[in-house]
Amino acid sequence: MTPNTPTPATPSPDNQQSAISNQQSITGRITQVNGAVVDVQFPDGKLPRILSALRTTNPSLSDKPLNLVLEVSQHLGDDRVRRISMSTTDGLTRGADVHYTSDSLQMPVGKAVLGRVLNLLGEPIDNKGDLTPDTLLPIHGPAPSLEEQSTTQEILVTGIKVIDLLSPYRKGGKI
Numbered sequence: 001m002t003p004n005t006p007t008p009a010t011p012s013p014d015n016q017q018s019a020i021s022n023q024q025s026i027t028g029r030i031t032q033v034n035g036a037v038v039d040v041q042f043p044d045g046k047l048p049r050i051l052s053a054l055r056t057t058n059p060s061l062s063d064k065p066l067n068l069v070l071e072v073s074q075h076l077g078d079d080r081v082r083r084i085s086m087s088t089t090d091g092l093t094r095g096a097d098v099h100y101t102s103d104s105l106q107m108p109v110g111k112a113v114l115g116r117v118l119n120l121l122g123e124p125i126d127n128k129g130d131l132t133p134d135t136l137l138p139i140h141g142p143a144p145s146l147e148e149q150s151t152t153q154e155i156l157v158t159g160i161k162v163i164d165l166l167s168p169y170r171k172g173g174k175i
Contacts, residue, residue, distance in 0.1 A: 025099065025100065025101045025102070026042060026043060026046045026048075026099075026100050027097050027098065027099055027100075028040040028041055028042035028043070028054075028081075028097075028098045028100065029041050029094075029095055029096065029097060029098065030056070030092060030093070030094050030095060030096045030098060031080065031094060032094065033089050033092045033093075033094070035089065036084055036085045036089060037082060037083070037084060037085075038070055038082075038083045038084075038085055038089060038092065039076065039080055039081070039082050039083070040054065040070075040080065040081050040083060040098045041078075041079055041080050042079050042080070042081065042100070043079065044079055045079070046079070047075055047079060047081060048072050048081060048100040048102075049072065049102075050072050050073065050074070050075065051071065051072060051073075051104055051105075051140045052071070052072050052100065052102065052103065052104050053069050053070070053071055053072075053101075053103050053104055053105050054069070054070045054071075054072065054083060054098050054099065054100050055067075055068065055069055055070070055098070055099050055101070056068050056070065056092070056096055056097065056098045056099065057096070057097075058087070058088070058089070058090075058091050058092055059091050060088065060090045060091030061087060061088065061091070066099060068085065068086070068087055068089075068092075069085075069086045069087070069105070069121055070083035070084065070085050070086065070098070071083060071084050071086065071105055086105075086120055086121060104138040104139070104140065105120075105121070105138065105139045105140070106122060106136040106137060106138050106139065107122040107136065107137060107139055108122050108131060108133030108134075108135070108136055109133065109134065109135050109136070109137050110133055110134030110135050111134065112131055112132055112133050112134060113131065113133060116128065116131060118131075122136070153170055153171075154170070154171045155168045155169070155170065155171070156168070156169045156170065156171045156173075
């Protein structure tokens with residue numbers, strides 16, 4: 001698989017039969033909000049895939065519809081999923097609609113993002129205008145094959161002169 005080819009998130013191995021296909025759009029309802037963790041009930045047999053994105057409206061964020069993104073992290077059983085919120089959950093209520101459109105969390109890549117500051121959803125936050133990316137890639141991808149991995153120690157070039165000169169870091173090490 002080439003690095004610029006978008007790959008879909010994979011369903012949980014134990015719930016592959018109940019995970020819905022890419023072309024469907026379904027609506028669930030929030031059953032519980034506990035900090036950044038939100039539980040959602042979906043119609044019978046229509047569970048979203050793990051690592052897929054769900055959208056709901058949080059009135060405390062803005063007036064825009066579907067302004068809150070949540071990522072499915074666990075299938076709980078009884079047609080419920082546990083999700084992690086990508087923003088504040090203040091203002092969310094039980095019974096609110098949640099929409100699943102088969103997208104995964106994706107980030108823009110390419111020359112258009114060089115020198116830009118993006119939030120975790122790939123939206124620009126640097127007040128330099130809109131972003132027109134060349135490609136969008138999912139944040140969860142397959143691990144590189146053993147042939148693509150290197151066993152040699154290399155220096156991670158950060159592009160920040162002070163760090164690169166005074167305290168260089170190894171690639172793959174802890175920073």
